[in-house]
Amino acid sequence: MIICAGREEVFNFAQPMGVGLIESAINLTRKCLFDKPDYLLFIGTAGSYGEHNIFDILESKRASNIELSFLNNDSYTPLDNVIESENNLAKNDTIVNSSNYISSNFSLSKNFNVYGIGIENMEFFSVLQIAKEFEIPAAGIFIVTNYTNETAHEDFLKNHKEAMSKLTQYLIDKNIIKLTNH
Incomplete structure (x- = not known):
């Protein structure tokens, strides 16, 4: 099953599960x-x-749930904050960090790279957590729309339509989906 977040991020070949950690966890x-x-x-x-x-x-098939405060040693968690799906569905290029907040402080957020965390997506950690609970192989494919800086939202909006088209074409090229019109 191919799934996506929803709202502005809807594909006609994927089922929307909700935006953020909570909506996606409940619906999935x-x-x-x-x-x-x-x-x-x-x-x-x-x-x-x-x-x-x-x-x-x-x-990716790895995700984390690490808040920016962790990078300054201002918080800790007793929970496992990195999860990996054991499967061959995707290359394991980078860890995807998930939070209900979008990072906009680049001088701080770039430090995620030190931990092998390269990108952020609001839903992926909850998707992998649910997949683990139900013993379902899972992976994610992501397209970068912005950097985690002060113009993150504006850049996301500016690049979103083209990103959706490029991601759809990638899925077609990889034979993951078959569409004639997209």
Whole structure:
């Protein structure tokens, strides 16, 4: 099953699960309880912590849930904050960080690269957590729309339409989907 976030990020070949960690967890859990898929492929956009460029496409099966305060030693968690899906659905290029907040302080957020975390996407950590709970292989494919800086939102909006088209074409080229009109 191919899934996406929703709202502005909808594809006609993917089922929207909701924006952010909570909406996606609730809706994906409901889906898995009533109609468990054989696999989950999450597709969407991401912000770069600096090592990946606008319109780069990355595949991953690893996600983290680390807040910016962790980078300053201002917080800790007793929970596992990195998760990996054990499968061969995607290359494991980078760890995708997820939070209900979008980073806009580049001087701080670029430090995620030190931990092998290259991009952020609001939903992917919850997708992998649900997939693990239901023993479903999962992966994600992401296209970078912005850097995690003060113009993150404006750049996301400016690049979103082209990013959606490029990501769709990537999926067609990789034989993940077959569409004649997109």
